[in-house]
Amino acid sequence: MTKSNLLEVNNLSIHFPTISGRVEAVAGLSFHLKKGETLGVVGASGSGKSVTCLSIMGLLPKKAKVISGEIAFYKKDGTKLNLLAASSTELQSLRGKEMAMVFQEPMNSLNPVFRCGGQIMEAILLHEKTDKKCAKDKTLQWLARVQLDDPERAFRAFPHQLSGGQRQRVMIAMALACNPSLLIADEPTSALDVTVQRSILNLLKNLRNDW
Ligand SMILES: Nc1ncnc2c1ncn2[C@@H]1O[C@H](COP(=O)(O)OP(=O)(O)OP(=O)(O)O)[C@@H](O)[C@H]1O
Ligand SMILES: [Mg+2]
Known part of the structure; x- marks a missing residue:
């Protein structure tokens, strides 16, 4: 039996406006993770690993701008939630x-x-x-x-x-x-x-x- 997806990140792009211009922290990132699966993310320092993690947890700094994308998370009760559109109360309870x-x-x-x-x-x-x-x-x-x-x-x-x-x-x-x-x-x-x-x-x- 194929396991169902737990997390779907689609075309995620995140920028930071800084005084020296715009920093593209994450550019068009997509990956899917199934229940029980382990995914290792490898990348150079500054390539956006931590920013990606924070965006999933709903803990991005306020000045971060999500330019595009969707992060779908499937809750234990089976409901699908777009984490990027979830309220802070919803995220806190997750x-x-x-x-x-x-x-x-x-x-x-x-x-x-x-x-x-x-x-x-x-x-x-x-x-x-x-x-x-x-x-x-x-x-x-x-x-x-x-x-x-x-x-x-x-x-x-x-x-x-x-x-x-x-x-x-x-x-x-x-x-x-x-x-x-x-x-x-x-x-x-x-x-x-x-x-x-x-x-x-x-x-x-x-x-x-x-x-
Ligand atoms: N609060 C912030 N303000 C401005 N730029 C930021 C901020 N946080 C992260 N960035 C920028 O976003 C990019 C991605 O950073 P991130 O911390 O996700 O990298 P990383 O892959 O986790 O690196 P490392 O392996 O060193 O932990 C970097 O260019 C970083 O400078
Ligand atoms: Mg990091």
């Missing part, structure tokens, strides 16, 4: 539950003043009708699933008390905690050393196989 992103530098996406566990619990409580006890159990399960040696410690830790690789594992746990059907990872390992890079990529591969 983020976490239907799609999630792991950024290059986890220190920028984790809030430094809150403990890691609480941040994951918050994401779960936002999207799922569940109580704090269940959200905590689920958080600890996820921290174990991303192979943090001591999930209880990671739960209680502030982001700066963890290593870069551990923080990225926390981010992956947070991204997957609400079972999104789309996970976008924008160079999730480039801030890490080579051996940690390999273990994080293996982790993502294994998690995908279990999905």
Whole structure:
């Protein structure tokens, strides 16, 4: 049986007006992604990979101009949504539950003043009708699933008390905690050393196989 599409990007072009002229960040990009499929995007620095990711998540900077294109996303209930035309409320309700992103530098996406566990619990409580006890159990399960040696410690830790690789594992746990059907990872390992890079990529591969 052929799997159905999860994401369809068609003829996407995005520009940035700058004082030195217009920057063409993405030019006529099209690709389709099926459910369960992994797509790797390769390109030189500045070729528009991050801008593409942000446009899917609805997180483009205000000054970005979408010149053309459509980004169709198929929700878990089967409905199709053009992400570029979706309201900010709609996009907010999709983020976490239907799609999630792991950024290059986890220190920028984790809030430094809150403990890691609480941040994951918050994401779960936002999207799922569940109580704090269940959200905590689920958080600890996820921290174990991303192979943090001591999930209880990671739960209680502030982001700066963890290593870069551990923080990225926390981010992956947070991204997957609400079972999104789309996970976008924008160079999730480039801030890490080579051996940690390999273990994080293996982790993502294994998690995908279990999905
Ligand atoms: N906020 C912005 N304002 C102006 N130009 C921007 C902005 N964000 C991105 N750009 C430009 O858009 C283009 C694509 O940037 P993008 O960050 O998507 O590249 P990338 O492929 O992710 O590169 P890297 O591999 O270095 O992460 C670049 O020319 C960049 O300068
Ligand atoms: Mg980038």
